[in-house]
Amino acid sequence: MRLLTEPLGWLLVGVGVVLFPLPGPGLLLLAAGLVLLAEQYEWAARHLRAARAAARDGALGSPVRTVLSFATTIVLALGGLLWLWPGWSWLPGGVWTGVGQLVSGLAGLVVLLRERRRRDGARRAAAGRLPTSGMLGPMETDS
Known part of the structure; x- marks a missing residue:
């Protein structure tokens, strides 16, 4: 499974970074890639937890x-x-x-x-x- 999720995660992160300043789903693709990479890497899981906490505090703080x-x-x-x-x-x-x-x-x-x-x-x-x-x-x- 890692053979599929890791390259897909990196691809989504890369496309998300490229599309981030443009109108469209850049942030969504970046987050989806981070979710996939969080299954394999602790640093990605750590960044994902921080992003979720920041979003939660921003919306419900x-x-x-x-x-x-x-x-x-x-x-x-x-x-x-x-x-x-x-x-x-x-x-x-x-x-x-x-x-x-x-x-x-x-x-x-x-x-x-x-x-x-x-x-x-x-x-x-x-x-x-x-x-x-x-x-x-x-x-x-x-x-």
């Missing part, structure tokens, strides 16, 4: 950033609906641009919600208050 992150992804998803609206067919890119933007916005919301939930769980665990829930009862906090 404060209540204002959290609200802005959620608002931006919602606006992105709603903007994609313009391309899908019947009267807005004059927008460049056609229907698939709208689909891509809508899917990107929804994926961003899923990632934000998952990270927010993970962060809240880590805070509760650090405070020693792990939530418990019964099958039929509401969430309770053990004190």
Whole structure:
């Protein structure tokens, strides 16, 4: 497997670096390459952990950033609906641009919600208050 993932990882990193200053998926390709290389190299895993932490703190570091992150992804998803609206067919890119933007916005919301939930769980665990829930009862906090 390493015979396939390592060259592919380096290829994605290289193409990502070249495309990074241009409009397009440069950062995404760079991150995908780093994910593949992190399976083989500790330095790549270390950089990937640092990048994830920086992205998480940038999006959810404060209540204002959290609200802005959620608002931006919602606006992105709603903007994609313009391309899908019947009267807005004059927008460049056609229907698939709208689909891509809508899917990107929804994926961003899923990632934000998952990270927010993970962060809240880590805070509760650090405070020693792990939530418990019964099958039929509401969430309770053990004190």
